[in-house]
Amino acid sequence: MATKREFLESIPYFTGLDNAELDSISQLFSERKVERGEIIQLEGKPAEALFFVASGAVKIFKISTEGKEQILSIARPGESFNDIAVFDDGPAPASVEAMTPVTLYRISRDELHTILHEHPEVALNTTRVLADRTRQLVSLVEDLSFRHVINRVARVLLENAGDGSTSGTRLTQQEMAAMVGSVREVVARSLKDLEAEGTIRLERHRIRITDREALEEMAEAAT
Amino acid sequence: MPEMPKIDEEKCDCCGLCISACTCGAITMIDNTITIIETDECGWCTMCELICPNNAVICAYEIVFDKEA
Numbered sequence: 001m002a003t004k005r006e007f008l009e010s011i012p013y014f015t016g017l018d019n020a021e022l023d024s025i026s027q028l029f030s031e032r033k034v035e036r037g038e039i040i041q042l043e044g045k046p047a048e049a050l051f052f053v054a055s056g057a058v059k060i061f062k063i064s065t066e067g068k069e070q071i072l073s074i075a076r077p078g079e080s081f082n083d084i085a086v087f088d089d090g091p092a093p094a095s096v097e098a099m100t101p102v103t104l105y106r107i108s109r110d111e112l113h114t115i116l117h118e119h120p121e122v123a124l125n126t127t128r129v130l131a132d133r134t135r136q137l138v139s140l141v142e143d144l145s146f147r148h149v150i151n152r153v154a155r156v157l158l159e160n161a162g163d164g165s166t167s168g169t170r171l172t173q174q175e176m177a178a179m180v181g182s183v184r185e186v187v188a189r190s191l192k193d194l195e196a197e198g199t200i201r202l203e204r205h206r207i208r209i210t211d212r213e214a215l216e217e218m219a220e221a222a223t
Numbered sequence: 224m225p226e227m228p229k230i231d232e233e234k235c236d237c238c239g240l241c242i243s244a245c246t247c248g249a250i251t252m253i254d255n256t257i258t259i260i261e262t263d264e265c266g267w268c269t270m271c272e273l274i275c276p277n278n279a280v281i282c283a284y285e286i287v288f289d290k291e292a
Binding site: 036056057071074076077099100101157160161162163167168169170171172173174175184185188201202204205206207208209210212 | 225226238240243244246265266267269270272273274276278281282283284285286287288289291
């Protein structure tokens with residue numbers, strides 16, 4: 001794993017800084033180790049720090065009032081989380097959980113604000129990072145709100161199902177996402193919703209269509 | 224033995240995230256190659272596929288009509 005200084009040099013927030021500036025900034029970061037399954041940030045709670053993933057991965061997610069989990073994104077090495085709340089001083093808009101053992105670099109909100117005042121390049125880089133994040137979230141909102149991905153997933157399942165005499169097509173959730181113009185996280189949620197409605201049953205490496213008529217009605221709505 | 228997830232070696236950069244995410248120890252590194260170990264413990268959670276930044280892990284579903292459907 002890269003040293004803290006090498007790591008910071010590679011991430012978009014600190015692009016363009018000279019060695020002295022990077023050395024100075026890296027002193028403000030502390031390392032934190034987290035076990036798989038540990039909650040790092042709870043939605044609605046204050047976000048006291050910005051985190052960068054040095055190794056491992058975390059999921060950033062929301063839980064609906066019905067208790068359904070929607071993964072908004074996954075932060076892998078070099079990526080950050082808590083960006084929004086740490087800049088607007090509001091509560092965290094989503095929860096964060098470690099998917100693996102994770103090493104994080106943490107910088108407090110106050111120290112980050114100091115860096116932004118002292119290093120205008122970092123402020124400009126931050127604008128780019130947040131703009132990119134906004135673009136990703138707008139795309140996700142479009143998927144969840146307007147495109148009715150679940151209906152298109154229903155159609156994909158019907159078009160690729162085997163009837164017993166012929167074997168069905170084998171598809172990954174990533175491939176289904178590409179077929180319906182969405183992302184894997186939304187397809188995973190759609191499959192769980194279809195299972196909850198009783199139209200399919202998710203088995204180990206098999207999706208069994210249990211209510212063909214209901215699935216066809218959903219697929220029809222996608223046209 | 225049960226069917227297991229597969230690795231697309233052309234896409235895999237051996238970052239090891241799938242190994243860390245797997246809760247049943249079905250993925251390991253052998254000779255600098257991500258390797259799947261057959262085990263009944265794999266419940267097809269698909270976390271390895273989800274976490275892979277290169278879409279190199281393949282957890283395919285066969286889609287079938289139920290006889291009663």
